[in-house]
Amino acid sequence: MTKPGPRPAAPAHHRNTVLVWAVAALVLAAVVVLGAVRTVAPTDRAFLTKDFLTSDFLTASQQAPSPSAGAPAPPPAAVDLAAGIQRIIGEHPDHRIGVAVMDTRDGQLQSYGDVAPYTAASTAKVLTAAAYYHLVETGDKSLDTPLGAFNAAFQLKAMINASNNDAWLLLMQDIGYPNLTAYAATLGITYDPEKNLIAPPDMARLLTQLATGKLLNADHTAELLGYMQHTNDENLIPAALAPGITVHHKYGVVLGYVHDAALLSAGDRSYAVVIYTWGPNDADSAARLDLIHDLTHQVTGALFGQ
Template sequence: SNYGIQNNFAGASTTKVLTASAYLHDIENNKYKLTSDGKNQLRLMLNKSDNTAWDILNKKVGYKNMVTYARSIGLNSYDWKNNIITAGDEALLLQKLYQRELLSEYHTNLILGHMQDTNNESMIPKIIPEGATIWHKYGQLEDRLHDAAIINYQDRPIVIVVYTKGGASDGSNYTPRVKLVQDLAKTIINSIYQIN
């Protein structure tokens, strides 16, 4: 289900998952080989949110090819020029990734592995129930703060994507925005998994 505003947002770093998927899709289609340097760029981009690695992989895939790939998997809102996407399309990307609809098991696990113990665990990872597993990618850009997560608890995987925008663009509203993302995600988790 989608709640709130369904408009396009600047995806910030959450769309690094799309870059990773497009890059590995090209590898699976023999456009190029996955080198140790390519693996390292994936790790830096997803796990450390490194923008230099992101730029390298975006250029490798090609921006027009990125849009073509996004459309081919149903992400109709994605626009590479301003890194625009809806929360619903980001959720669809994570759902298809987790369900192994996009990539081989090996390449899926490569992405998911880099989406754990990341450089920012302050939002959705902080509020998941004990025993749950999470894979996520946060995004922060000026007055935008996002978290996009796959959570598996009680053998019931769900995807939660929270995109926020507003307030000071200098990052001074970071702490209250983190709490907002946590509160929204916790409400969803408690409702779906019937946690009191």
């Protein structure tokens, strides 16, 4: 039997045809894979959209930024401010006590106790100062106007920082009582200079408008607030504040009435806090100071956690 010899090699054109089909198969496979990738990608990106990240599928803790991302500090622990103030009021049945707290950021007002109008004593001097500065800004008055032995600028500082009553009378007379009442009305405040009656919430509104620059221009706002620091009597609200709380205030004391009206701020929180009291004991008694301090501690504990 004759042994078969080696098989002849495939023709060159047949080898080329095989290579062409192999390449075509690879290209087709790549197209299929690429098409699959392009089809899946948009669905994957949908998981990163804002709508998805804020959906109900995520818990509140997952949505909140982490502390390392510069998130604001958490608010102070909740304190029942209403219950605390009512407790203090209940401990002083022979006193009138009214407390008003207004958040200067959103104007939210909280009122406690008797918030009907009180004899405002010297706290109303802030309203007189604002009215006079307003007339200066409208060109109707000048800080250089002679009033008494000095000018209006001197009397404004004396009225607020040293609570000088002569300066107060000179400024009110220069404004005119009807004009002062009318100015208060434009601020949403009811005030009669003859009776000197103001409700705690109205005083809180006045302080809030001052703090937020809605009353006066920047220079006059800064000047008036400056006079409300380091006054000649820091024994009421300022004496009961924890370190780190900034205070601008105007106190008032007359015939059994002891008041303090303050702007308190710490960090990014700022509030107008007004405490009005009347009682049968002496206005400057230790018992009345303790009452003001107890109310201040209750309020700042709720607002600032201290």
